[in-house]
Amino acid sequence: MTAFRMPSLGADMDKATLVEWLKQPGEAIKRGDIIAVVETVKGAIEIEAFEEGVLDRHAVTPGESVLVGTTLAFIRNENDEGTSTKAVVPPEDITPAINRKPETEKSGAIEMISSNASRTAHVVGERKVSPVARKRAAEAGVDIARISSGEDGIIGLAQVNAFIETGEAEQKERTLTQDAPPKTEKPSLNLDVMRKAIGDAMTKSKREVPHYYVASTINCTALKSWLEVQNAKRTVTERLLYVAPLIKAVARALKETPNLNGFFTEGAFHPSTRIHVGVAASLRGEGLIAPAIHDTDELGVDDCMKGLRDLVTRVRTGRIRGSELSNPTVTISILGEDTADSVTPVIYPPQVAIIGCGAIVQRPWVVAEGAVEPRQVMTVTVAADHRASDGRTAARFLRTLDKLLQAPEAL
Amino acid sequence: MTDEELKNLVVKALFEVAPDLEGEDVDPDESFRDQFEIDSMDLLNFIIKIHEATGVDIPEKDYPKLTTLVGCVAYLKHHRQGAR
Numbered sequence: 486m487t488a489f490r491m492p493s494l495g496a497d498m499d500k501a502t503l504v505e506w507l508k509q510p511g512e513a514i515k516r517g518d519i520i521a522v523v524e525t526v527k528g529a530i531e532i533e534a535f536e537e538g539v540l541d542r543h544a545v546t547p548g549e550s551v552l553v554g555t556t557l558a559f560i561r562n563e564n565d566e567g568t569s570t571k572a573v574v575p576p577e578d579i580t581p582a583i584n585r586k587p588e589t590e591k592s593g594a595i596e597m598i599s600s601n602a603s604r605t606a607h608v609v610g611e612r613k614v615s616p617v618a619r620k621r622a623a624e625a626g627v628d629i630a631r632i633s634s635g636e637d638g639i640i641g642l643a644q645v646n647a648f649i650e651t652g653e654a655e656q657k658e659r660t661l662t663q664d665a666p667p668k669t670e671k672p673s674l675n676l677d678v679m680r681k682a683i684g685d686a687m688t689k690s691k692r693e694v695p696h697y698y699v700a701s702t703i704n705c706t707a708l709k710s711w712l713e714v715q716n717a718k719r720t721v722t723e724r725l726l727y728v729a730p731l732i733k734a735v736a737r738a739l740k741e742t743p744n745l746n747g748f749f750t751e752g753a754f755h756p757s758t759r760i761h762v763g764v765a766a767s768l769r770g771e772g773l774i775a776p777a778i779h780d781t782d783e784l785g786v787d788d789c790m791k792g793l794r795d796l797v798t799r800v801r802t803g804r805i806r807g808s809e810l811s812n813p814t815v816t817i818s819i820l821g822e823d824t825a826d827s828v829t830p831v832i833y834p835p836q837v838a839i840i841g842c843g844a845i846v847q848r849p850w851v852v853a854e855g856a857v858e859p860r861q862v863m864t865v866t867v868a869a870d871h872r873a874s875d876g877r878t879a880a881r882f883l884r885t886l887d888k889l890l891q892a893p894e895a896l
Numbered sequence: 897m898t899d900e901e902l903k904n905l906v907v908k909a910l911f912e913v914a915p916d917l918e919g920e921d922v923d924p925d926e927s928f929r930d931q932f933e934i935d936s937m938d939l940l941n942f943i944i945k946i947h948e949a950t951g952v953d954i955p956e957k958d959y960p961k962l963t964t965l966v967g968c969v970a971y972l973k974h975h976r977q978g979a980r
Contacts, residue, residue: 625919646919716956721947724956726936769916769933797937801914821936823929 486541488556489520494530494810495775496834497686500552501525504619508540514560519806521557524619526679527774529803530810538562625649679772687831694749694832695871699879703887705845706861711893727845728764728819729790733896735817735840736760736781738885744874745838745867745882746814754837754873763813763833764793766800774800775816775833776809786896820844827864837870838879897976899969906968909945913938924965939963952976 491501501523508520519531520540538560545557622629622645632640632648690696708727716724739746739760747756760782763775776799778784778792799805816839818830828841843864850860865886867879889896897905903924910928911918917932928934934942943954943962952975954962961971 649919713956721944721954724940726940728936767933767935769914794937794941797935798913798941801916801938 487536487538487560487562488544489534489558489560491523491551491553491555491557492532492807492811493553494525494807495686495813496689497682498525498527498553498810500550501530502550503545503547503557504529505547506543506558508534508558510540510542512540514538514540523551523807526682527768527772528800528805529619530805530807532557532807534560536560536562622649679768683772686833690832690834694834696832696868697871697876697879698829698866698868699876699883700827700829700864700866701880701883701887702848702862702864703883703890704850704860705863705890708890708893709845709861723787725786725790726793728821729793730786730893730896731819731842731890732762732764732778732781732793732817733784733786733789734886734889734893736762736784737889737896738882739815740782741885742874742878742882744878745869747837747873748814748835749837749870749872750835754870756873757814759814761812761814763816763836764796765816765818765830766797768800774805774810775813775818776800776805777813779809779812815839817842827866829866830868832868832870837873839868841866841868897972899973902969902972903965905949906946906965906972909942909949910934912945913941922965927963928965929963946972950976 494501502525504522504524506521508514508518514520514534515537516534518534520534521532523530523532541559541561543558545551545555551557619629622632625645627645627649629640629645632644705727708730712725712727712730719725739762743756744754746760747754749755759780761777761779762781763777765773765775768774776796778789778796781789784792796805796809813833813836815836816830816833818828818839819842820828822844824844826846827843830839830841832839843866845861845863847859848862849857850862852858852860865883867882869879907922910922914932914934920932922928923931928939928942939959939962943959946952946962946968947954950972952972954971954975958971962968
């Protein structure tokens with residue numbers, strides 16, 4: 486019997502609320518199967534199985550708040566006599582050890598964090614709430630407990646929206662005389678919780694990680710021209726954003742500067758042989774999330790694009806997987822079009838580097854023989870952990886990245 | 897298709913790409929980016945949805961014309977007629 490535990494979901498998420506079980510006792514489980522959905526300050530996250538077996542029993546019920554490392558369920562394995570219980574945690578290269586609870590566990594000793602009824606009011610009695618409905622309700626500042634469930638006993642988006650519309654209609658009537666109706670305020674509660682989680686993680690990072698910063702401005706004219714030619718040939722669905730070749734180039738440059746890729750845990754730097762680039766994505770005024778594109782260095786540019794689109798879609802619909810949050814080996818923060826020239830980011834522990842990319846903007850550029858011409862340029866800033874590398878490493882990374890971006894067709 | 901139908905089609909595509917916005921009022925003249933923090937990936941997904949719903953081929957150079965509700969309706973009206 487193995488204890489299936491709540492995996493780490495990154496430095497700013499130490500707990501989650503179980504929303505629903507997708508596997509029931511007696512069901513067979515394969516590696517990668519989604520076993521449960523949990524709700525975090527950053528939305529719903531799917532928790533996957535890390536090994537095969539049969540689900541024996543649940544150790545937590547929906548609505549309970551669980552800390553990282555808590556036993557969620559027990560899984561029966563083949564040739565299992567049911568006498569010893571060992572803990573199952575994600576493989577070494579998947580989850581940084583810093584966020585793990587001790588693995589020692591005696592048979593039957595279930596670390597369960599008892600739920601606080603007032604904080605888990607979202608699950609009312611036996612009624613279930615779909616993650617997207619929960620998110621929508623939170624965004625609108627609506628108390629789920631006030632909403633009636635649908636015929637199937639589940640509170641879905643339709644029920645939440647109907648409830649909100651009723652409220653909005655009432656509000657519109659009240660504000661009919663005003664020229665511009667006030668915009669719906671985002672709820673302060675959800676935002677505060679998210680802000681606090683990010684704030685705590687970043688405070689810890691700034692306090693404990695000796696950051697250093699190195700930046701270069703890179704000529705991206707070749708990259709943009711190549712993209713323009715590519716996209717003119719491609720159908721709408723196959724077109725690329727510059728983010729895709731950029732992420733690929735970053736992964737390849739990291740391969741040559743391994744001291745920027747990995748984790749600083751238990752007092753030592755552990756470089757990672759695999760490169761999982763976490764891509765910071767905005768949750769629209771509600772904070773950030775940085776899920777990973779696995780083995781970025783081995784993907785083609787088109788696959789990077791596919792992976793990115795898939796990630797962004799799932800960030801928006803609240804279906805990020807636990808493994809995508811627990812194992813980025815480095816993070817990239819891309820400001821995007823119409824934003825700002827540069828960003829000096831803060832490392833997301835236990836990672837040891839984060840790469841900040843400003844918007845690609847047209848600026849004067851000195852070309853051969855001292856002439857100045859307009860070019861599309863991007864300022865890339867590496868923030869890295871001095872315990873794992875020094876400025877020379879980051880500078881080498883930036884030179885490699887620059888070189889790779891001058892030949893986008895070869896990425 | 898009437899302007900109203902095109903408008904509904906555009907708003908539906910926007911909410912499909914960003915379900916967290918569902919039910920939001922869309923200002924017809926303000927860009928989606930400024931109103932809702934729509935990023936480049938959202939915009940691309942949105943254009944794919946519009947393309948799938950209307951069959952209008954939208955070259956990349958026209959993307960800037962599709963950043964507001966009014967712009968989308970005008971563009972689709974023009975190009976759907978042009979296709980006939």
